[in-house]
Amino acid sequence: MADTPHQPSLPIADGGTALTSAAVDFARAQGVQASVAHSLEESRRATARGAKGATAQDVTLPDGTTFDLLAELDTRQRSRAAVASGETSLEASRRAAEPAVADYAPKPLYPPKFESVLSQASARALAQIASARPDGMIGDCDAMRQLAVDLDRVAPTSVSVLITGESGTGKELVARAVHDRSRRRGSFIAVNCGAIAPDLLASHLFGHERGSFTGAQQRHVGFFEQAHRGTLFLDEITEMPPALQVYLLRVLETGEVTRVGGSETIPVDVRIVAATNREPIQSIEQGKLREDLYYRLADFVIALPPLRAxxxxxxxxxxxxxxxxxxxxxxxxxxxxxxxxxxxxxxxxxxxxxxxxxxxxxxxxxxxxxxxxxxxxxxxxxxxxxxxxxxxxxxxxxxxxxxxxxxxxxxxxxxxxxxxxxxxxxxxxxxxxxxxxxxxxxxxxxx
Ligand SMILES: Nc1ncnc2c1ncn2[C@@H]1O[C@H](COP(=O)(O)OP(=O)(O)OP(=O)(O)O)[C@@H](O)[C@H]1O
Ligand SMILES: [Mg+2]
The missing domain is CATH 1.10.8.60 (Helicase, Ruva Protein; domain 3)
Structure with a gap:
């Protein structure tokens, strides 16, 4: 059976017991592919093939014991192994306690224990697959699956994206994913509007000409220009002073910036992704977010659910x-x-x-x-x-x-x-x- 990238496979070695059919049924019910191996050699081949799979093994096989196979695996492969054994020998128990064995269900199989051994092995296999995803966004619940679909749809366009969600829900990760999945060649520039002193924010965003204010000894290219043909991530957008929100809106409408102290208008091609951990509508009512800017930014809103949901x-x-x-x-x-x-x-x-x-x-x-x-x-x-x-x-x-x-x-x-x-x-x-x-x-x- 071919290994699909999002599905772990589970080679199951048959020591001639009832283990096999129970294990296969259980694995399939978990959405894990399962294949049966009748010898250590077959199991070895299945393990090598399904490099991302979990293994469930009976201990005694015609050509050796599972422990022999485990000893050949690297630590990552081993952490996906689950072992069930009919052996009651001291030797088997001793070897089952070695660190190489991730989990062990002695026989006669007690179904809940066996299930938990298998489900943990497949959880680890799934985690290894998930952690290999390029932008590192992990999630399998309905909301995260929908997010993946939405991202693929919206990322390649140039519409603004507003990301909302509690602290730590992955707003910045999503903002980067929007950029990475777009075809924009420029840079991803992240600006935390709450971390820059309000009176310096304008010159940081739009740049300034030399001598435009005390301390402006050099001409400075702002984040907008730096993000030309790329993405500008405006984090904590509600912390931006209202007057600046007005100016930002104008830049978004005209596609041009003017550096502080300058008169030249500079065309910029910038995709905006903004984020806030506040309720946007409430922020509008509180006067922290301008309504007109909100409607301009909220072409597409991604509301990240809290982890508990x-x-x-x-x-x-x-x-x-x-x-x-x-x-x-x-x-x-x-x-x-x-x-x-x-x-x-x-x-x-x-x-x-x-x-x-x-x-x-x-x-x-x-x-x-x-x-x-x-x-x-x-x-x-x-x-x-x-x-x-x-x-x-x-x-x-x-x-x-x-x-x-x-x-x-x-x-x-x-x-x-x-x-x-x-x-x-x-x-x-x-x-x-x-x-x-x-x-x-x-x-x-x-x-
Ligand atoms: N779905 C996810 N899968 C894997 N890691 C995630 C996921 N979501 C968030 N993280 C990780 O959690 C941490 C917090 O994420 P992030 O900084 O994007 O949150 P945030 O919403 O911007 O938080 P804050 O509002 O506090 O700035 C980061 O280390 C990020 O890589
Ligand atoms: Mg953040």
Missing amino acids: RGSDVVLLANVFVERLNAEHGQAKQLAPDAERMLVRHGWPGNIRELRSVVQRAYLLSDGPLVRIPVLGRRAMPLHQDDSSIVFHVGMSYADVEREMLLKTLAKVDGDKTEAARVLGVSVRTIHNQLARLATGEDASHA
Whole structure:
């Protein structure tokens, strides 16, 4: 059976037991392709063919044991393996406990356990497929599938796009995807309107001529001109002063900018993508967003749902984040069996950004092969202002403090190690070394 890019395949090895038909039925019900192998050799070939597939194996096959095959796989392939065994020998149990074996269901098969072993193997396989997607946008719920369709439809056009959604729902990721899936050759320029002092925003956006104001020693080309033939992402659009919104609207209507202090009009071909985490209509009522600008920007509105409304995407995303960390650290960790329950129970006020930092923290703090998601209270993962402080308790070691500092900083800078190194005033290599120590469960104090 051919391997389609969005469907994992599951080679199932038949040791001559009832395992096979149960496994095949179950896998197919999960939307996973399943093929049956009758020997270790066939299973080996199926595993190699479906490089993206999960495997379910019976332990004893005519030409060897599953453990022999597992030993041949790399860590990524291994993390997709599920093993079911009728063997009760001490040797089988011992080998099943080796890190090479991702999950193990001893026989006689207890259906719920078997199901959970298989579904976790296929979840990991799906996560590996998902994480390989080029623009990194993960999601399988109806809303995200619809978004993918909408993106393909709107990206190649030049209409403005307004993206709304709570903090951490992926507005910037979507903005980049709009640009990447367009045929625009120019640059993607992102401007956070809330992060630039209001009186400097105009000259940042539209540029200025030399001497146009105190301190303007050089002529400056604004973001609009820099984004010529590309995409200008105006983040936090409601933070733009109203007077500037009026000017922006005029630029959008005429397709021309005038630099601050200049008189020449410069034609610009710029596609606008704007974003806000506020309700646009409410912002209009509050006078933060001009209605005329809103109608100009909202040719196409993408409303990103919060993570808590995306069903099992939270589990898929968590698996993807574990996969990415595995790839980065050369490990084969996986979510603990109760992770799913913990993940769907939490409300995720900080959405995908919060999920990513919870998974990263759990990953780095787990010293075995299982990543345990902690019980997350409503305030378990404080965000925004609280997220930027570290609490020291007497009795903490230097290593504890270092770890907190590193993890909080990384969460703040969206996992960007170069930026974390800059903020902490250390080299990128130091960050990498510390992360490697955490990922392998070694205490940071051995530095
Ligand atoms: N669907 C997704 N799949 C994978 N990663 C995602 C997805 N959505 C968001 N992320 C990741 O979550 C983090 C937050 O996303 P992003 O910065 O785009 O959110 P935002 O909506 O712009 O948040 P804010 O309003 O706080 O600026 C990023 O690291 C991003 O890569
Ligand atoms: Mg953002």
